Amino acid sequence: MIRIEALRGRHGPRFSNGRPQADPAGEKLARTVAQRAVQVTTGRVNLPLPATKTQQRVPLPLGEDVPLILFPRLSEMSQTIMVEPDLLHEREFLENHVSCPGKRIHLLPLNPGAEDIQRAANRAATADTTVFFCYDAHLQPGNRRLLERLQKTTRRLVLVLLRDPYDRSWVKRSTTVVTAFGYRQAQLEACLETIFS
Numbered sequence: 001m002i003r004i005e006a007l008r009g010r011h012g013p014r015f016s017n018g019r020p021q022a023d024p025a026g027e028k029l030a031r032t033v034a035q036r037a038v039q040v041t042t043g044r045v046n047l048p049l050p051a052t053k054t055q056q057r058v059p060l061p062l063g064e065d066v067p068l069i070l071f072p073r074l075s076e077m078s079q080t081i082m083v084e085p086d087l088l089h090e091r092e093f094l095e096n097h098v099s100c101p102g103k104r105i106h107l108l109p110l111n112p113g114a115e116d117i118q119r120a121a122n123r124a125a126t127a128d129t130t131v132f133f134c135y136d137a138h139l140q141p142g143n144r145r146l147l148e149r150l151q152k153t154t155r156r157l158v159l160v161l162l163r164d165p166y167d168r169s170w171v172k173r174s175t176t177v178v179t180a181f182g183y184r185q186a187q188l189e190a191c192l193e194t195i196f197s
Contacts, residue, residue, distance in 0.1 A: 027186075034190040038180045041168075045129060045156045045176040048197050049100070066102040068127035069094060070120050070146075072135040072162070074183065076110050084185045093185075097192045110135055112142035120146060124154045131158040131195060135183065137167040144170065151175055160191050 040047055049067065075088045086093050094105050106123050108116055124130040130150060137144035144167075150157055151172050161167050161179040171177055178194055180187035 030184070030186040031189070034180050034182075034184075034186040035193070037187070038178065038190050038194050039165075040194060041171075041177040043157070043172070043176040044174045045158050047158070047176060047178070047195055049129065049195060066104060066127065067100060067129045067131055068104045068106065068123055069098065070106050070108055070124070070130065070132045070150075072110050072133060072143075073107050074110075074135075086185055087188070093188075094192075097189055098196050100196055108146075109142070111140040112146055117142065117146045117149060121149050121153055124150055127154070129156045129158065130154045131160065133160045133162055133188075134167055136163045137170065138164075143167075147171075158195060160195075162188075 071090055071094060073090055074083050075090065077083055078088060086096075090107055091105055094103075104123065104127065106120060108120060112120065124132075132147065132150055134143050134147055137147055147159065147167070147170060151174070156176075157174070158176045158178060159167075159171060161177060162183040165179050165181060168177060168179075178191050180190045
């Protein structure tokens with residue numbers, strides 16, 4: 001005990017007021033790392049999506065290359081793992097980070113069931129470009145089934161691999177793949193910037 005107290009006495013408090021605080025430079029560093037980590041494998045869709053789609057001032061009519069975004073409800077995990085506050089409100093997060101007018105957002109369970117897959121596939125059938133944020137199809141069989149269905153039926157598919165890159169093994173050459181090797185906010189923002197900027 002004396003030795004521990006001696007070691008404690010050598011160091012001042014770790015934080016100025018004794019309480020843990022976020023490093024002010026941490027967020028900027030996380031964004032920089034995420035942006036540099038992004039990898040793109042180009043299939044049928046070249047990125048970023050053309051500026052005419054993201055800079056129009058009025059929403060485009062359905063069928064005029066309005067992108068469909070299929071995104072998992074990350075908030076479903078919030079009781080078991082840390083999910084950043086902005087990601088608890090998935091639709092609002094996407095509205096704030098994707099400037100493309102007329103975009104359609106469809107939220108999915110982490111592991112979509114048969115009805116979820118059918119609804120998503122129906123929506124994707126009317127979109128010229130579908131952007132599917134796939135959360136771990138190796139562990140979530142519903143995501144694997146949805147990925148297989150989308151690759152057969154969509155006109156143009158952008159697949160964003162969340163959590164890990166292993167789902168790439170099921171990707172066809174026509175599918176454009178984007179990953180930042182995770183699902184944290186900085187990584188999602190980096191992927192969105194790559195697709196829509």
